[in-house]
Amino acid sequence: MVYVAWLRGINVGGKGMISMAALKKMFERLGFGDVRTYINSGNVIFTTRAVSPAPLAKRIEDGIGEDFGFPVKVVLRTRDDMVALLKALPKTWQHDQRAQCNVMFLSREIDAPSILSALPSNPSVETVRYTPGAVLWRIDRSQVTRSRMTRIVGTAIYKNMTIRNANTVRRVHALMDDVKGA
Numbered sequence: 001m002v003y004v005a006w007l008r009g010i011n012v013g014g015k016g017m018i019s020m021a022a023l024k025k026m027f028e029r030l031g032f033g034d035v036r037t038y039i040n041s042g043n044v045i046f047t048t049r050a051v052s053p054a055p056l057a058k059r060i061e062d063g064i065g066e067d068f069g070f071p072v073k074v075v076l077r078t079r080d081d082m083v084a085l086l087k088a089l090p091k092t093w094q095h096d097q098r099a100q101c102n103v104m105f106l107s108r109e110i111d112a113p114s115i116l117s118a119l120p121s122n123p124s125v126e127t128v129r130y131t132p133g134a135v136l137w138r139i140d141r142s143q144v145t146r147s148r149m150t151r152i153v154g155t156a157i158y159k160n161m162t163i164r165n166a167n168t169v170r171r172v173h174a175l176m177d178d179v180k181g182a
Contacts (some may be wrong), residue, residue, distance in 0.1 A: 001051055001078060002034075002179045004172055005060055006105045007042025008073040008162035018042070018068055026067045030059060034179050038172050041164070042072070045175050053078075054108065075105045075162050081133055082173045088131035093138050095165040100144065103169045104135040107160040118157055120148040135161075 005027075010016040020037040023044060027035040032046040050056045053076045064072045077085070085103070093101040106115065113130045121128040125143035129136045139147050152158045164172075 001049070002045065002047050002176050003053075003056070003079075004077050004082065004176060005042075005044040005046070005057075006075045006077070006162045006164065007044070007064075008075065010042040010072055011040050016070060016072065018064075018072075022067070023064075026063050027060070029067075030063050036175060038175055039168065041168070042162075043164070043168065043172050045172065045179065047179060073107065073159070073162070075107055077105065077133060079173075079176045079179075082169075082176060085131055085134055086170065086173055088129070089136055089166060089169070093136070093166055095167045097141070099138055099140050101136075101138045101166040102163050103166060104137060104161045104163050106134055110157060110160045115157070120151045122146055122148045 007018075007023075010018050020040060023042070024035050024037055027044055027046050032048050034045070034047045036045050037043060038045070048056065057074045057076050060074045060076075061072060064070075064074070089101075089103065093099070095101040111133055115135060116128060116130050119128055119135065121137075125146045126137065126139040126149065128149070137149060139149075
C-alpha cells in the first residue's frame with residue numbers, strides 16, 4: 001500500500017530541524033519501501049504492507065523521537081485518500097500569485113465535518129470546505145489581511161493538523177502515482 005506521511009512542524013523557523021536524507025534513512029530503517037521525500041517540509045511517500053494507519057503513524061512518530069530526539073505529529077494518508085481529496089479540491093484552486101490555497105490535513109481526533117464550525121473563517125473573503133481527512137482553504141491574496149484563519153495558531157485544533165499548499169499536495173499525489181504498484 002502506498003502512503004504519504006505529512007509531518008507536522010518540522011524545519012519551520014529553525015526549529016524541529018530534520019534533513020530529508022536522514023528522514024528517508026529512518027523510514028528505511030523502520031522497514032518501509034520505495035521511500036522518497038518531497039521538499040524540506042516533511043512529506044514522505046513510502047510503501048508498506050501495513051494497512052492500519054493509527055499504529056503505523058505511532059511507529060513513525062516513535063522512530064522520529066528515537067532518531068531525532070523530539071516529538072513530531074504524523075498524519076498519514078493512503079493513495080486512495082489522496083485521490084478522494086483531489087476530487088474534492090477544485091482544479092481552479094491554485095496556490096499562485098493571485099490566491100492562497102491550502103490543504104489542512106486533520107488528525108483522526110478532529111476529522112469530522114463539525115470541524116468547520118470550530119474554524120474562525122471569514123466567509124466574505126475566504127472559502128473553507130471539509131472533505132474527509134482535510135479542510136480545504138482558499139483566499140485571494142489581496143484579502144489575506146481580512147482572513148480569520150490565522151486565529152487558530154496555537155489552539156488545540158491547530159496542533160492536530162498539518163498544512164500544505166495545493167501545489168505541494170498535487171505534486172505529492174503525482175509522486176505517489178509513480179510508485180511501483182500504485
